[in-house]
Amino acid sequence: MSHFDRYRQPLKNARGLGSAKDGVHHFIVQRVTAVALLFLSVYFLVFVVGLIGVDYASARAAVAHPCNAVLLIAFLIASIWHGELGLQVIIEDYVHTPGLALTSRLVIKFVCVLVALASILAVVRIALGA
Numbered sequence: 001m002s003h004f005d006r007y008r009q010p011l012k013n014a015r016g017l018g019s020a021k022d023g024v025h026h027f028i029v030q031r032v033t034a035v036a037l038l039f040l041s042v043y044f045l046v047f048v049v050g051l052i053g054v055d056y057a058s059a060r061a062a063v064a065h066p067c068n069a070v071l072l073i074a075f076l077i078a079s080i081w082h083g084e085l086g087l088q089v090i091i092e093d094y095v096h097t098p099g100l101a102l103t104s105r106l107v108i109k110f111v112c113v114l115v116a117l118a119s120i121l122a123v124v125r126i127a128l129g130a
Contacts, residue, residue, distance in 0.1 A: 026085065033082035040075040047072075060126055069127035076119045084112040 047068065051059050062068055087108050095101040 026088075030082065030085045030089075033078045033085065036074070036078045037082055040071065040078055043071055044075050063123065063126045064129065066127070069123055072123050073120055076123070077116060080112050080116045080119070084108060 047062070051062060054062075063072065088105060091101055091104045091108070095104055
């Protein structure tokens with residue numbers, strides 16, 4: 001018995017429960033996506049403001065530029081991933097029914113994946129001229 005075990009509840013010692021060591025990864029990914037979104041959101045706002053008043057063909061050509069297409073896809077991935085992580089934390093904190101929590105997390109995961117795929121497909125189709 002280590003000296004750390006004396007701080008644990010007897011039931012936890014019996015069950016062998018402890019830290020899942022999963023929260024740190026979630027915390028770091030959420031912070032990394034937040035920092036990425038700081039820069040990508042500024043780019044996105046400047047890009048969209050620059051498109052004000054241009055015709056459809058010029059806007060399509062601007063999105064089709066490889067640098068803009070890559071940055072738009074990065075913005076989409078970071079924002080959807082960050083949103084999914086935030087919603088996961090909300091469910092973990094406020095939904096206390098295990099079945100409802102699992103169902104909610106699965107629905108959010110599937111919706112985020114579908115939105116990400118549809119958004120990326122749209123940018124790629126514009127970039128490739130389809």
